[in-house]
Amino acid sequence: MSEFPFQKFIKLVAFDQGLRALEQQHANLVSEMNIHEADVEKLSGELEVAQRHKDAMQREVDRQEKQMEALQDKQKEKERVLDRTTNARESQSVYHEIAIIKQEQFDFEDGLLQAWNKLESSLRDYEALKKDLEERIHALQEKITHSKQQQEVINKALEVQQEKRVEQEQGIPLEWLEKYALMRRSVANPVVPVVGNSCGGCFYQIIAQDLVRLRHNALLQCKDCYRFIYMETPA
16 A cells, blocks of 8 residues: 555545534534424423413303303393283292392302403413413524524535545545445444554454554554554554
8 A cells, every 4th residue: 555545545534523523513403403493392382282271261251151141131031021911920920030040140150250260360371371481482493593504504514525525535545435434334433543552443452463564554444343443653
């Protein structure tokens, strides 16, 4: 192996470390955005639940008020009948019916009052919760917008670096590039220096013959983890 391909390859590895840092920033931003969007969805769901509860309280009040109106209409109708009645016996019967209706109204008023109290409490709780949730959702949406802006910047930087990487590959044996690409998909550090006569990745002991080759600009693969290994200060 000539020194030129070896040096080019080590430079490519160093270049990829910077590229990987950008890719990691991009991945972190995507993960962060996903978390924020999930939080927005959760908070929006809580707001919808509160809205449904408030609406249910309103429907209950409306239902009971309609029942009360029906009782009032029924009483008025009986009173009109009473006005037209001339027979004492019939009048007594209508009076009795009106008394029953009034008692129903009296009994019903307590339930209606409770329904109104629940509605008013529900409205207060909803408005307070709505304000809190909307503020939190707005804050999250601002973070999402900021993350998207950062993501656009990193995407542009990645595009530039990817174009430069093509130049970095020039002069490096295709076999090295293929093996290197394969290892990059498996481990974060596919190329490591020799550390204390061992692989810098898995610390597998390197045999003496391979150490000699490494000291003369050789680029080998670890027999244990298959990472590329090299000597940082070759002879």
